[in-house]
Amino acid sequence: MIIPENDRLIIGAENIERRWSENHQHQLTENARAEILAFPIIAEEVSELLRWASRYNVPVTPRGAGTNLTGSTVPLYGGLVIDLSRMNHILCLDEDTMTLSVEPGVLLEDVQDYVSQRGYFYPPDPGEKKSTIGGNIATNAGGMRAVRYGVTRDYVRKLQVVFADGTISELGSSTIKDASGLSLKESLIGSEGTLGIITRADLKILNSPEFSRSVLLAFSDLEQAGKNVLEILSSSLNPTAIEFMNRTVVQLGEQFLNFAYPFETAGSYLLLTFDGSENVVREQLDLLKDLAEENGAIGLEVLDDPKRAARIWQVRGALCTAVEATSMQEPIDIVVPIDKICRFVRFVEDLEKRSQLQMVSFGHAGDGNIHLCIVRGQLDEDEWEEKLALVLQTLYDEAYACGGLASGEHGIGLQKRKYFLAHSDPSVIALMNGIKNAFDPAHILNKGKSYVIEQERNIYA
Amino acid sequence: MIIPENDRLIIGAENIERRWSENHQHQLTENARAEILAFPIIAEEVSELLRWASRYNVPVTPRGAGTNLTGSTVPLYGGLVIDLSRMNHILCLDEDTMTLSVEPGVLLEDVQDYVSQRGYFYPPDPGEKKSTIGGNIATNAGGMRAVRYGVTRDYVRKLQVVFADGTISELGSSTIKDASGLSLKESLIGSEGTLGIITRADLKILNSPEFSRSVLLAFSDLEQAGKNVLEILSSSLNPTAIEFMNRTVVQLGEQFLNFAYPFETAGSYLLLTFDGSENVVREQLDLLKDLAEENGAIGLEVLDDPKRAARIWQVRGALCTAVEATSMQEPIDIVVPIDKICRFVRFVEDLEKRSQLQMVSFGHAGDGNIHLCIVRGQLDEDEWEEKLALVLQTLYDEAYACGGLASGEHGIGLQKRKYFLAHSDPSVIALMNGIKNAFDPAHILNKGKSYVIEQERNIYA
Known part of the structure; x- marks a missing residue:
């Protein structure tokens, strides 16, 4: 395990303690800067880090390639960032069961290349090919091919996960069917680093289409x-x-x-x-x-x-890049039922005229997932923040009025949290937090993200 | 709502109270007989029943058509059985989004007929066509077509669920993609009536194959x-x-x-x-x-x-019927990775010779789900119980040694509980129970089934 500290490297979790006193009071850091950054290379090191963080109640933010669009890897409360980018090995291709085992830091493009060179096909195809598989699973990433092949959730057979207390567990199985107890694997998929840290994934692969x-x-x-x-x-x-x-x-x-x-x-x-x-x-x-x-x-x-x-x-x-080349933009990935796409896109066009903010919308018509870039243009910061807040509120209100959701494939993170929480049934959010409390009672993992309500202080909500 | 009491009918939950004193001490009933049987016809009645049961800590066993093979609808602690068989209406076919809304008591064969008459196709195809959709979802039922089309989990877009405290919630959405918070819908699927009672399901349907x-x-x-x-x-x-x-x-x-x-x-x-x-x-x-x-x-x-x-x-x-026509039998639905089917079937054949118990195995080769009937034949009860226990232990040991699971599609219920718990990682079972505690803190729902560990007494474990 490698922990860079300024220009030195510190090996081993016991050394982390030097940087963290038992009396350290973590709080919402204004600049969202972590005190410690660790690059584990095996699950046992992730376990060691989490055991340590649990002992001292240190906030932990897991991180893959950092390509997310929702602020989900921002270390909001400081503490420890666990960067999984060096756990980037493809471990095993089992051709009999059509299963590929990978470490979480393997990039999507590397998985796609590896299997396609061998005549196989990994269908999930989010636009960001330099995202990690761990991140894809943590956000239940979708992509262009979802209309026929489904999303990341449909291609995860088994996960190795390290829980907040350091326990290493296997969730799911190498079997195709499973009616044996609650599926914790399904809870982990899309949990945005709030329930555990994925240290291995067994992915289902298909034959390449001819x-x-x-x-x-x-x-x-x-x-x-x-x-x-x-x-x-x-x-x-x-x-x-x-x-x-x-x-x-x-x-x-x-x-x-x-x-x-x-x-x-x-x-x-x-x-x-x-x-x-x-x-x-x-x-x-x-x-x-x-x-x-x-x-x-x-x-x-x-x-x-x-x-x-x-x-x-x-x-x-x-x-997206064409928009970004000219201006700062706010990316949105609202999803609506497929029969509501026209209604929603017309609403956006109308809002564009009313708000005089440029909005570029396109996306996955086959699955109702609309990518929308709200373009800052020449607005100064205050004006932009004010107009953006108003427009976002209106857009999310309309999305939910269509029977839609705040996110189809990017996740909630920080950015959509306010809108997601405002439009969700409080008893459903309470149950999500009940699951959080079961997996991570001290709330050390990705505090204040997505559905997670911190007792001491509500973040961005 | 209709509650048969002997040959009378009692309407309304308030009347149930007459039959249940506040001092009633529920305990493991020797004969597994419920005190009250209710047939709600709308979600609000299920809610009323559960609010009442919560108030008096009455054990509740949800029940569909009762076709399960695992004892999952046996009212182990007595109390209230909520029979959903009269919530058996097909509510809506939305051809734009290819979604069928049904009540939980609709039979699988009725769903299959309804959609096929209209040119559509509901792929999950468990052998028992007179099972209810609610039961199919509660066990994540599979069937013959899983190799190409997947299992029940893959066809549930949205659920209306009544939780133990009577809250009625909607889980999932009519969208195809969802990266918005934890998926409680996925937790409910396969939960065998331990987390909530399903009162409506929106199912994804496909076009009929030509x-x-x-x-x-x-x-x-x-x-x-x-x-x-x-x-x-x-x-x-x-x-x-x-x-x-x-x-x-x-x-x-x-x-x-x-x-x-x-x-x-x-x-x-x-x-x-x-x-x-x-x-x-x-x-x-x-x-x-x-x-x-x-x-x-x-x-x-x-x-x-x-x-x-x-x-x-x-x-x-x-x-199965051919076997049952000649003798009592114990049905098993072990699932193993697809490359382990031959190994497992050979093991069964060998065990058959060693144990001198007839074993009939067949099943879904495409997904590794092996149906095995262990035939009682002429054995008297004691001999049968003793031999069966030994043989089951051996079979489940081998299944897990193959990387398999106790159940591919029937669920755990009571019958496989002992073997499932013995072979599962205790920290994984603890997390399942953590989820149970979040959804149903008083443990009124389907007590003592599947993964659920009762504090006061371990059932069949």
């Missing part, structure tokens, strides 16, 4: 696009991805990458992918053509040229 | 069959079901139904189903033929004739 093809569909407006999404989802088509982008948003990406989409008179686009054997995919593309024609598509291009397909997807992928 | 075809494969022995299962699962084939049966077991079903399987020299059979468009299924069948030929299959029959297909499946479905 063939894959993307299609760009153009519509005169959002409603036409939205109607097609519902028709596609309730047809026998089985798309892997259905992304939607309005023309105004696509233009941002086009300018950023200097590449033009076809059908420039379109008001709205859908970008789809189909996976399978070539015959099946070709069959699906024919069905899609018929369906789109019947439903008023004004353009359809099958992206047979891989280079062109890559460019088209690049524009979709670059939308 | 075409479906079953295939019977014959092998000289179990190892050949097992090797083929692994090859099929790691190929591009995507079977809906893979059932295995040894010849000796098939013979029981053949005699019972007076219908003979082909390839009577086979040692072992696999029965598979493929779903999809006709082209895709035909393509898959061709691939299967090649693969089976390469891997030593001694017979293959595509079951194109629906009547013949139904008969072949009937034999598979009748195996």
Whole structure:
């Protein structure tokens, strides 16, 4: 284990104690700075750190690659940050049971590369490929392929977890079915570091699809696009991805990458992918053509040229970056039932006009997960904070009015906590805290994040 | 709400109090007989019952159709049985979001019929079609189609639950993605009535597959069959079901139904189903033929004739009944990692010889879930109890040694509790009980079942 202290390295948890007196009173640190940063490399070291932190009631913030968008790895109460980025080994590929065992600090892109080189496929595909698998599990990350393949939760067979008191346990099993007691594994998935620290994950993998093809569909407006999404989802088509982008948003990406989409008179686009054997995919593309024609598509291009397909997807992928290149922005990942996407996107467009804050919305039409960047532009800090607070309140109110949720795949962290707590049933939040108390009675793990209510002080709530 | 009392009906929870004094001391009832049986018809009545039971610390046992195989609805401590069989309405089919809302007492077969008549498909397919959806969720029931479509857990979008104190809450959401706080819905699934009573479920449904075809494969022995299962699962084939049966077991079903399987020299059979468009299924069948030929299959029959297909499946479905027709039996549903099926079945065959107890094993080869009937035959009660206890101990030891679990889909209930607790990590069981304490601090719900450890007295442990 390596604990950098200024420019020295200190080995072993016993040395941490030198930096932490028993009388240390932790409190909300104004600058959210941790006193100690540790880089364990095995579960036993994580255990040693947590036993120590439990003994002295030291707040602990687990951290992967730090790519989260919600402030979930900010060490709000100071204390100890456990950085898992050096636990980054792929441990075992079991081809008989189609299971890949990894350490939590392995990057998503490394998992995807490793399995694809061997003819396999790890379906969860969040946009941030440099996020860690541990972080993906802690937030139940989703991504583009959720419409067909599901989310991270669906690919976790088994977890090794270190609990707050240092106990190392195995949750879940290598079996496919499980009706043996409560599933603690399911509680850990999406718990944002509040219940335990993941030190190994056994992931389910699939065979690589033989063939894959993307299609760009153009519509005169959002409603036409939205109607097609519902028709596609309730047809026998089985798309892997259905992304939607309005023309105004696509233009941002086009300018950023200097590449033009076809059908420039379109008001709205859908970008789809189909996976399978070539015959099946070709069959699906024919069905899609018929369906789109019947439903008023004004353009359809099958992206047979891989280079062109890559460019088209690049524009979709670059939308956030295109916005960030010009201004600070607030990222949001509200999710609504799939039949409420048009309503929500129209609401955003209307709010954009009313608030005069630029809002760039696009996202996963197939699963109702809308990515929205609220752009700061030229506003000074006070004005930005004030306008943003107002707009966020309005957006989350509308999301919940649609039967939606604050987060589809990023998690709650700090940033959405206020809105999440305000819109959640208090008795449900109390039960979540009941589970927290069972797993981490002293509340040392990721204090003040997500659903966790601290007795002594409510943070950001 | 209807509460039968002898041959009268009492309406309303206030009347229950007449039958329950405040000084009533509940204890383990020798004959496991409840004092009160209630048939609520709306969530508010379930809430009223639970508020009352909480006030007087009355043990509550929720009950669906009572088809469980684990004793999970036995009112071990007496008290109140809440029978949900009259909450049996299908509430709403939302075709836009492909969601079916049902009350908990709706039978699985009624859900399957309702959606299939409308061109939809509810994939979970436990053998017992007269079980309730509430019970399916409470045990995370699996079934034949899990290999392709997953289990009940994968089809629950949202639950309405009444907690022990009478609070009615909604868990989960109508969205497809969810990264918003701990998933209490996931905790409820598979909780066997220990955390709350489900009063409504929103289920995800799919489009009916256009075409479906079953295939019977014959092998000289179990190892050949097992090797083929692994090859099929790691190929591009995507079977809906893979059932295995040894010849000796098939013979029981053949005699019972007076219908003979082909390839009577086979040692072992696999029965598979493929779903999809006709082209895709035909393509898959061709691939299967090649693969089976390469891997030593001694017979293959595509079951194109629906009547013949139904008969072949009937034999598979009748195996338990065929056994029960001749003798009392103990049903087991151990699950092991898929690469350990042969090892486990061979172990059973060996144990059968050593113990001289007949054991009929068959099951879901695609997901490692082995159904095993231990047959009492002519043994008198003492001899049966003694032999059974010894054999069960040996079987569960071997299951866990294989990395398996006590139950794949039936749940733990009372019957597997001893073995489940003995093989589980005590700190994991303690956390399950921590969750129990958060949801039901007075332990009124399904006392003494599954993972629940009662402070005052350990039941069957």
